[in-house]
Amino acid sequence: MQSNGASAVPVLTFRGVSKRFGDVVAARNLDLDVDEGEFLSFLGPSGCGKTTSLRMIAGFEQPSEGDVYLMGERVNGVPAYRRPVNMVFQHYALFPHLDVADNVSYGLRQRRPRPDADAIARRVEAMLEKVRLAGYARRKIWELSGGQQQRVALARALINEPALLLLDEPLAALDRKLRREMQIELQNLQRDLGITFVLVTHDQEEALSMSDRVCIMRDGAIVQIGSPRELYDRPLNRYVADFVGKSNFFAGTLVETGRERVIVSLAGTLRVPAVGGPSVAGMARGQGISLSVRPEQMVLSRDPRSLPADSAVKLEATVRNRIFLGEHTEYLLHETRLGEFLALAPRQTEISEPAFDTGESIHVSWSANAALVLSNE
Amino acid sequence: MRIYAVAVYLFLYIPIGIIVLFSFNAGRHASDFRGFSVQWYGKVLSNPFAMEALTTSLLVAAFTAVFASVFGTMAALALQSVRGRARAIYDAAIYVAIMVPGIVIGIATLIALVTLFGHLNDALALLWPGPPDTAPRLNLGYGSLIAAHTLFTMALVIVIVRARIAGMDRSLIEASADLYATPFGTFRQVTLPQIFPAVLAGFLLSFTFSFDDFIIAFFVAGSETTLPVYVFSSIRRGVTPEINAIGTMVLGVSLTLLVIAQYLLRQRRDTDTGAPS
Ligand SMILES: Nc1ncnc2c1ncn2[C@@H]1O[C@H](COP(=O)(O)OP(=O)(O)OP(=O)(O)O)[C@@H](O)[C@H]1O
Ligand SMILES: [Mg+2]
Numbered sequence: 001m002q003s004n005g006a007s008a009v010p011v012l013t014f015r016g017v018s019k020r021f022g023d024v025v026a027a028r029n030l031d032l033d034v035d036e037g038e039f040l041s042f043l044g045p046s047g048c049g050k051t052t053s054l055r056m057i058a059g060f061e062q063p064s065e066g067d068v069y070l071m072g073e074r075v076n077g078v079p080a081y082r083r084p085v086n087m088v089f090q091h092y093a094l095f096p097h098l099d100v101a102d103n104v105s106y107g108l109r110q111r112r113p114r115p116d117a118d119a120i121a122r123r124v125e126a127m128l129e130k131v132r133l134a135g136y137a138r139r140k141i142w143e144l145s146g147g148q149q150q151r152v153a154l155a156r157a158l159i160n161e162p163a164l165l166l167l168d169e170p171l172a173a174l175d176r177k178l179r180r181e182m183q184i185e186l187q188n189l190q191r192d193l194g195i196t197f198v199l200v201t202h203d204q205e206e207a208l209s210m211s212d213r214v215c216i217m218r219d220g221a222i223v224q225i226g227s228p229r230e231l232y233d234r235p236l237n238r239y240v241a242d243f244v245g246k247s248n249f250f251a252g253t254l255v256e257t258g259r260e261r262v263i264v265s266l267a268g269t270l271r272v273p274a275v276g277g278p279s280v281a282g283m284a285r286g287q288g289i290s291l292s293v294r295p296e297q298m299v300l301s302r303d304p305r306s307l308p309a310d311s312a313v314k315l316e317a318t319v320r321n322r323i324f325l326g327e328h329t330e331y332l333l334h335e336t337r338l339g340e341f342l343a344l345a346p347r348q349t350e351i352s353e354p355a356f357d358t359g360e361s362i363h364v365s366w367s368a369n370a371a372l373v374l375s376n377e
Numbered sequence: 378m379r380i381y382a383v384a385v386y387l388f389l390y391i392p393i394g395i396i397v398l399f400s401f402n403a404g405r406h407a408s409d410f411r412g413f414s415v416q417w418y419g420k421v422l423s424n425p426f427a428m429e430a431l432t433t434s435l436l437v438a439a440f441t442a443v444f445a446s447v448f449g450t451m452a453a454l455a456l457q458s459v460r461g462r463a464r465a466i467y468d469a470a471i472y473v474a475i476m477v478p479g480i481v482i483g484i485a486t487l488i489a490l491v492t493l494f495g496h497l498n499d500a501l502a503l504l505w506p507g508p509p510d511t512a513p514r515l516n517l518g519y520g521s522l523i524a525a526h527t528l529f530t531m532a533l534v535i536v537i538v539r540a541r542i543a544g545m546d547r548s549l550i551e552a553s554a555d556l557y558a559t560p561f562g563t564f565r566q567v568t569l570p571q572i573f574p575a576v577l578a579g580f581l582l583s584f585t586f587s588f589d590d591f592i593i594a595f596f597v598a599g600s601e602t603t604l605p606v607y608v609f610s611s612i613r614r615g616v617t618p619e620i621n622a623i624g625t626m627v628l629g630v631s632l633t634l635l636v637i638a639q640y641l642l643r644q645r646r647d648t649d650t651g652a653p654s
Contacts, residue, residue: 080555
C-alpha cells in the first residue's frame with residue numbers, strides 16, 4: 001500500500017529466518033517483506049520472539065537459519081555498526097555521561113570522514129526542534145522526564161536518516177496519556193521523514209492504530225500479516241481474532257460448508273448461518289470450530305420486533321453486568337445454551353431505548369455477516 | 378555494650394593518636410611531651426636517606442598503580458566474555474590472590490625471581506660478546522618491587538572494575554554499535570567513561586597499598602630501600618620523633634587517597650539514566 005512503485009526493492013526481507021537459543025526456538029521460519037516507507041508492527045504476547053526478530057535486523061543476533069536482507073543485500077554476519085538501520089531501545093539506552101546534544105550527534109560523529117563540528121551542530125539543532133526539544137541541547141540525560149528521554153532516543157536514531165528505524169516497545173515506559181501523544185507524534189514523524197518503521201509491541205491498540213501492517217506472532221512464528229482492518233475483519237484463526245480487538249467465541253460444529261456462507265451448529269441445538277472465512281477452506285463437516293462475533297455486532301433490544309428481520313439468530317438473554325465506558329456501554333449477557341458473552345451498545349441507542357439494567361431479560365441478535373467461522377487454533 | 382565499643386576504639390586509635398601527637402613534640406624524647414613544634418618534619422625533609430627512601434617508594438607506587446590499573450582493567454574487561462566453569466575458576470583465583478598473606482607473596486616472588494634471574498643471568502653471560510664479568514646482571518630492585526606489588530594490587534583492581542562493569546547497562550554498548558561505532562570506538566566513547574571512576578579508584582588503592590607495604594618490599598627490594606623499610610631499619614636504633622613524623626605523613630597521604638577512592642566508588646551512579654525500568 002505504501003510502496004513507491006512496483007520495482008522498489010523491499011527495505012527488509014526475512015527468508016526462512018530461525019533463531020535458536022539452546023533448546024528455545026525464539027524465531028521459526030520467518031518470511032517477511034517490508035516496503036520502503038511502510039510502518040510495520042510485530043504484535044504478540046511476551047516471549048513470542050518479537051525482540052529477537054528485531055535484534056536480528058539490527059545485527060545484535062545472527063539467525064541460526066535463513067537469510068536477512070536489507071535493501072536487497074544479504075546481511076547475515078554483518079555486525080550492527082555496519083548496518084544502515086537504527087534502533088530505539090525499550091529503556092532508551094541513552095549515554096548517561098553525555099548531554100542531550102552529544103547523545104543525538106553520536107551517530108554522526110562516528111562517520112568517516114567526520115562531518116565538521118558546525119554541520120553536526122546545525123543538524124542536531126534541527127533534529128531537536130523536530131522532536132520538540134529545542135533548547136535542551138546542554139541538559140543532562142537524568143534531568144529529563146521519561147517522555148523527553150524518549151524523544152532524545154528518537155532524535156539520536158533519526159538524525160542518521162536510517163533506511164529502517166527499529167523500535168522495541170518504545171512507549172511501554174510512558175503513562176497512558178503521554179503514550180497516546182507519542183503515538184501520534186511517531187506517526188507524524190514517520191510520514192514527514194518517509195523512513196520505514198518496524199515497531200515491536202504487545203499493545204494491540206498501539207499496533208492497530210499506528211501501523212500500515214501488523215505481523216501477529218506466536219511462539220516464534222508469524223501467524224498472520226495484514227493491515228489492521230484485514231486482521232480485524234478477516235482473522236485467520238481464533239488466536240488472531242482474540243489478539244486483535246475483543247471477540248466472543250462460541251464453540252460449535254460445521255454443519256454445511258459453502259463457498260462464502262456456511263451453517264454451524266452451536267451448543268448442539270442452535271443452527272446459525274455464518275461467514276466461512278479463510279480457515280474454512282480445508283475443513284470437513286462435523287469439524288469443531290469457533291464462531292466469532294464481535295461485541296459491537298450484537299444488536300440488543302427489549303422488544304423482539306425491533307431486531308433486524310435478517311438476523312442470523314435471535315436469542316433471549318439476561319443482563320449479568322453493565323459497565324459504562326463513556327461512548328459505549330458494555331453488557332455481560334447470559335444465554336442458557338451459549339453461556340456468557342459480551343455486547344457493546346453505542347451511546348446513541350440509549351436515546352431510543354434507556355440502558356438495560358442488571359437482571360433484565362432482553363433480546364439479542366446478530367447478522368450472518370457479523371459471525372465468522374474460525375479454526376480453533 | 379557501649380563501654381566495650383569505646384574501649385575497642387580507644388585500643389585501636391590511641392597508638393595512632395600518640396604517633397601523630399608526638400610527631401609534633403618539641404622535646405627529643407618519644408615519651409614526654411614538651412610542647413608543640415614542627416621541627417621533626419623539617420628534620421625528616423632534610424634527611425637525605427629518608428628522602429631517597431621516599432622517592433623510591435613514590436616511584437614504585439606510581440608504576441605499580443599504573444600497571445595494576447591498566448592490566449587489571451584489561452583483565453576485568455576480558456573476563457566479561459568468560460562464562461560458566463572457567464569464569465568460576467578465574468573468580469576464585471582472583472579472590473585467593475587478594476587473600477594470600479603478604480609474607481607468602483613476598484617469599485614466593487623472591488624465590489621465583491631469584492631462580493629466574495639466576496637462569497637469565499647465566500644465559501646473558503653466555504651470550505655476552507665481551508668479557509663475562511662485564512655482562513649485565515638482573516637483580517632484585519625496582520623491577521621486582523613493582524612486579525610483586527602489581528601482582529597483588531591487580532586483583533584488587535579487577536574486583537573493583539568488574540563490579541562497575543556489572544552495574545553498567547549492556548544496552549549502552551549495543552546502542553553505541555547501533556550508532557555505527559566500531560568495537561574500539563565503543564570502548565573509548567562508552568565503556569571507558571563509564572568505568573573510569575572505578576579505574577581511578579583502583580589506581581589510588583594500588584598506589585596506597587604499594588606505598589604502605591612493608592612485608593613484600595622487605596623480601597624483594599634487594600638493595601633498594603622503600604620508606605617503610607627505612608622506618609623499620611631506623612627503628613632498631615630507637616624510636617625518634619622523626620619516625621613519628623614520617624608515620625604521620627604516610628598516614629595522611631594514605632588516608633587522603635583512600636577517602637578519594639571511596640568517594641569515586643560511592644559517587645552518584647551516572648550509569649543510571651533515571652529511565653523508568
Ligand atoms: N539471549 C538469549 N538467550 C536465551 N534465550 C533467549 C535469549 N533472548 C531471548 N531468549 C528467549 O527467546 C524467546 C523470545 O524472546 P524475545 O525477547 O524475543 O521475546 P519478546 O517477544 O520480545 O517478549 P517480550 O514482550 O517479553 O519482550 C523467549 O523464550 C526468551 O526466553
Ligand atoms: Mg521484547
